[in-house]
Amino acid sequence: MVATPSKEALKLFQDGCLALAVLESNGICMDVERINRTIDEVGVQIEDLTGELKTDEVWKTWKRRWGDKSNLSSRSQLASILFKEMGYESKHATKTGRDKVDVDALEGIDLPFVQKWIRVEKHKKLRSTYLVGIRREVCDGLLHPSFNLHLTRTYRGSCDSPNFQNIPIRDPEIGGMIRRCFIPRPGRVLVEVDYSALEFRIASCFWSDPAMIRYASDSTLDIHRDMAAECYKMPVEQVTKKPRFYAKNGFVFPELYGSYYCNVARELWNAIESAELTTADGVDLFKHLRRAGISELGACDSHDKPVKGTFEHHICQVEKRFNEKFPTWSRKKDEWLKLYQKRGWFRTMTGFVCAGVFSRNELYNYPVQGPAFHCLLWSLIQLVKQIKKRKMQTLVVGQIHDSILADVPEEELDDYLQMVKQIMTVDVRDHWAWIVAPLGVEAEVTRTNWFEKKAVEIK
DNA sequence: CACTGGAGCCAC
DNA sequence: AAACGTGGCTCCAGTG
Numbered sequence: 001m002v003a004t005p006s007k008e009a010l011k012l013f014q015d016g017c018l019a020l021a022v023l024e025s026n027g028i029c030m031d032v033e034r035i036n037r038t039i040d041e042v043g044v045q046i047e048d049l050t051g052e053l054k055t056d057e058v059w060k061t062w063k064r065r066w067g068d069k070s071n072l073s074s075r076s077q078l079a080s081i082l083f084k085e086m087g088y089e090s091k092h093a094t095k096t097g098r099d100k101v102d103v104d105a106l107e108g109i110d111l112p113f114v115q116k117w118i119r120v121e122k123h124k125k126l127r128s129t130y131l132v133g134i135r136r137e138v139c140d141g142l143l144h145p146s147f148n149l150h151l152t153r154t155y156r157g158s159c160d161s162p163n164f165q166n167i168p169i170r171d172p173e174i175g176g177m178i179r180r181c182f183i184p185r186p187g188r189v190l191v192e193v194d195y196s197a198l199e200f201r202i203a204s205c206f207w208s209d210p211a212m213i214r215y216a217s218d219s220t221l222d223i224h225r226d227m228a229a230e231c232y233k234m235p236v237e238q239v240t241k242k243p244r245f246y247a248k249n250g251f252v253f254p255e256l257y258g259s260y261y262c263n264v265a266r267e268l269w270n271a272i273e274s275a276e277l278t279t280a281d282g283v284d285l286f287k288h289l290r291r292a293g294i295s296e297l298g299a300c301d302s303h304d305k306p307v308k309g310t311f312e313h314h315i316c317q318v319e320k321r322f323n324e325k326f327p328t329w330s331r332k333k334d335e336w337l338k339l340y341q342k343r344g345w346f347r348t349m350t351g352f353v354c355a356g357v358f359s360r361n362e363l364y365n366y367p368v369q370g371p372a373f374h375c376l377l378w379s380l381i382q383l384v385k386q387i388k389k390r391k392m393q394t395l396v397v398g399q400i401h402d403s404i405l406a407d408v409p410e411e412e413l414d415d416y417l418q419m420v421k422q423i424m425t426v427d428v429r430d431h432w433a434w435i436v437a438p439l440g441v442e443a444e445v446t447r448t449n450w451f452e453k454k455a456v457e458i459k
Numbered sequence: 460c461a462c463t464g465g466a467g468c469c470a471c
Numbered sequence: 472a473a474a475c476g477t478g479g480c481t482c483c484a485g486t487g
Contacts, residue, residue, distance in 0.1 A: 071483080075467080075483075094465075098465090100467095102468085103468085121468090125480095126469095128482085133481085148478095151478080152477065152478065153477075154476080157478090159478080161479095162480085163469085163480070164470095166470035166471080166480085168470080253475065253476085254474095254475045258474065260473085302474075359473095362476070364475085364476085365476040366477090369477060373471095402471070
């Protein structure tokens with residue numbers, strides 16, 4: 001017997017298609033003048049930096065080696081110059097055995113040429129993928145990305161032409177240049193409402209681990225903060241934003257999705273240097289760890305047992321405690337795997353069937369990632385429906401996995417915020433009994449452009 | 460010239 | 472034994 005998706009699952013995607021079609025048709029208002037201006041400005045920056053690179057000694061070596069075929073954008077050529085001609089040591093290989101030439105590999109090379117090369121490449125990416133790529137899709141000042149529901153293995157959504165779901169934000173210089181081009185329509189504001197910690201909360205529901213649910217429910221508890229404290233051996237009060245960020249993305253999520261101490265330890269260790277992590281009192285975390293008796297990373301090789309006194313050994317212990325902290329999760333991981341191995345398929349809490357060959361890690365990720373998005377999609381459907389019913393002028397214009405972007409008339413702002421919060425945190429829980437953890441949202445508003453959005457309270 | 464896969468980088 | 476997931480876009484390098 002072939003398992004089939006539930007009626008509810010099918011309906012969610014049917015209604016979802018219609019709601020997303022409304023978003024696509026509405027479109028996002030763009031500052032085309034600014035896009036054009038920025039394309040020129042970044043173009044000049046790229047030319048200037050390229051000119052500087054071409055006066056560098058390294059470029060002479062490059063020309064000697066590659067002659068007329070010399071191409072500053074070629075990573076394989078750069079690799080040949082650095083690792084063959086200049087004798088730098090290549091520490092990482094790609095899966096096809098070539099020398100890695102990514103930011104991670106290049107950051108260790110202390111050459112002005114290389115650091116400038118990284119900067120040029122970042123700007124080229126910004127210009128071609130985002131500025132030029134987005135301008136190509138703008139029609140009468142509006143951008144109409146395609147929001148898909150038929151392409152992912154997890155029953156998440158995706159987006160293309162352009163992909164509105166990966167606009168830079170982490171690097172403020174790059175993010176600012178592109179996000180300032182997204183603007184509200186005249187007399188309106190852009191409103192972005194996103195779920196707080198949605199994936200962790202949905203994970204707690206899926207595994208029904210009481211301790212995990214407690215973390216997801218009590219706003220005074222913070223798993224990322226607590227794990228930062230453990231990983232970097234500091235008191236909770238000494239954990240600031242940055243170490244918390246790296247604990248979240250370098251420990252908690254990787255561990256939840258099947259990574260382990262070898263990789264995790266390396267990641268957390270490297271973050272100390274690259275992000276210049278400190279305690280709240282400003283003590284460098286290497287120094288801090290040394291005081292606590294840890295002065296080296298360790299081999300981080302799966303064949304060797306971690307050596308006592310190393311960071312790797314410490315993280316191995318933290319991992320053990322993490323598993324003990326969430327005993328139900330630890331137990332159910334195995335049961336979930338066994339069930340799949342027996343049947344060859346599984347069903348998400350939202351009624352979708354995942355059938356096929358899955359790795360262990362995919363098995364941990366899919367049942368969380370899909371349903372988390374389905375909370376957003378269900379909310380989006382209700383939102384679009386209610387806006388129409390109430391004859392509001394608000395236009396929902398975008399969706400980014402756990403957030404909704406809308407173009408709202410100033411006079412509808414308060415109503416809109418109330419409505420969206422009610423749907424996303426209350427109504428969705430009435431609809432799905434499996435959501436046993438509370439949900440929360442955060443809202444940001446801007447009257448100028450998407451980069452300038454500021455947090456607002458929802459009363 | 461069209462097409463493909465790899466590598467890399469952007470987001471959640 | 473093995474080792475975090477999902478996407479889209481661009482460029483290069485190689486193929487026919």
